[in-house]
Amino acid sequence: MSLLAVEGLTKHFPARGGVVRAVDGLDFTVRAGETLGLVGESGCGKTTTGRMLVRLLEPTGGRIVFEDRDITHLGGRAMRPLRQELQIIFQDPYASLNPRHTVGRIVAMPLTVNGIRPPGGVKKRVQELLELVGLNPEHYNRYPHEFSGGQRQRVGIARALALRPKLIVADEPVSALDVSIQAQVINLLRQLQRDLGLAFVFIAHDLAVVRHFCQRVAVMYLGRIVEIGERDEIYERPRHPYTRALLSAIPNVAKLGESEGRIRLSGDVPTPMNPPSGCRFRTRCWKAQDVCATEEPPLTGGVACHFPEGAS
Numbered sequence: 001m002s003l004l005a006v007e008g009l010t011k012h013f014p015a016r017g018g019v020v021r022a023v024d025g026l027d028f029t030v031r032a033g034e035t036l037g038l039v040g041e042s043g044c045g046k047t048t049t050g051r052m053l054v055r056l057l058e059p060t061g062g063r064i065v066f067e068d069r070d071i072t073h074l075g076g077r078a079m080r081p082l083r084q085e086l087q088i089i090f091q092d093p094y095a096s097l098n099p100r101h102t103v104g105r106i107v108a109m110p111l112t113v114n115g116i117r118p119p120g121g122v123k124k125r126v127q128e129l130l131e132l133v134g135l136n137p138e139h140y141n142r143y144p145h146e147f148s149g150g151q152r153q154r155v156g157i158a159r160a161l162a163l164r165p166k167l168i169v170a171d172e173p174v175s176a177l178d179v180s181i182q183a184q185v186i187n188l189l190r191q192l193q194r195d196l197g198l199a200f201v202f203i204a205h206d207l208a209v210v211r212h213f214c215q216r217v218a219v220m221y222l223g224r225i226v227e228i229g230e231r232d233e234i235y236e237r238p239r240h241p242y243t244r245a246l247l248s249a250i251p252n253v254a255k256l257g258e259s260e261g262r263i264r265l266s267g268d269v270p271t272p273m274n275p276p277s278g279c280r281f282r283t284r285c286w287k288a289q290d291v292c293a294t295e296e297p298p299l300t301g302g303v304a305c306h307f308p309e310g311a312s
């Protein structure tokens with residue numbers, strides 16, 4: 001059974017002169033304890049998707065089912081018990097922590113807001129959480145500015161863990177950090193995922209980071225999923241031209257590099273206000289043919305392409 005199932009998820013923003021089709025019909029599932037990576041270039045709709053999953057943003061269409069319950073349009077009060085199970089970690093550890101609150105107060109906030117009194121008290125639970133994420137529990141009374149970027153992200157992770165969630169949406173959790181610190185935070189997330197059996201929707205533009213953390217990967221382009229599958233399938237046998245192009249930009253993706261060299265995508269990503277007809281990727285695709293302009297490829301066998309690589 002899936003922990004999370006997303007069907008036809010859509011978000012259109014009204015804009016001057018039309019609508020921005022930020023997310024345009026996503027289907028995917030996440031099993032308990034599984035990590036799904038959502039990858040794609042800037043503006044493809046990753047953050048909008050993540051915010052809809054935790055109900056920070058109202059979908060325009062489609063369904064979000066969490067533990068067999070349709071939560072697509074649940075209001076604040078009905079959502080409250082589910083908030084405990086469904087948490088989000090934000091990209092920017094600087095912006096997401098209130099600078100006027102101590103770290104102890106920040107991490108305790110989900111407990112106090114939800115009226116939860118852990119055995120042994122809130123302070124003890126917060127100190128356990130700080131320890132769990134590799135911070136000194138004695139730094140309970142310090143303020144965010146007294147911590148480094150990586151430590152602040154650990155505070156954000158401790159806050160997300162306070163309610164013992166089953167699923168965490170992590171929106172670019174390491175991209176604001178120095179490369180040397182990124183690996184430490186990813187290792188922490190991996191350890192927590194294993195020890196606590198957490199499921200993650202891990203949003204990133206960096207495919208190298210996703211490879212280290214995710215068991216399954218969904219590649220997004222202009223509001224749609226163009227390829228979804230097991231990590232090794234995606235990285236070793238990518239079938240969509242867009243996935244191949246993204247992978248070829250990572251140094252040391254050996255097989256692709258040898259055979260094709262770096263694939264340079266021509267042109268900019270089209271605007272989601274007026275996406276191309278047919279296959280949305282066709283305006284940048286070196287394999288595009290007439291049918292790509294007229295017919296939208298269905299997501300068959302995990303790939304949305306008329307001419308997937310490896311197909312006969």
Ligand SMILES: Nc1ncnc2c1ncn2[C@@H]1O[C@H](COP(=O)(O)OP(=O)(O)OP(=O)(O)O)[C@@H](O)[C@H]1O
Pocket residue numbers: 013014015020021022040041042043044045046047048049205272
């Ligand atoms: N509130 C909004 N109103 C109008 N358009 C929006 C709004 N929020 C996002 N968009 C647009 O929706 C599209 C998807 O944005 P989103 O932030 O989800 O992409 P992303 O893949 O997360 O990009 P990034 O990696 O840069 O954060 C973009 O074209 C963006 O400009």
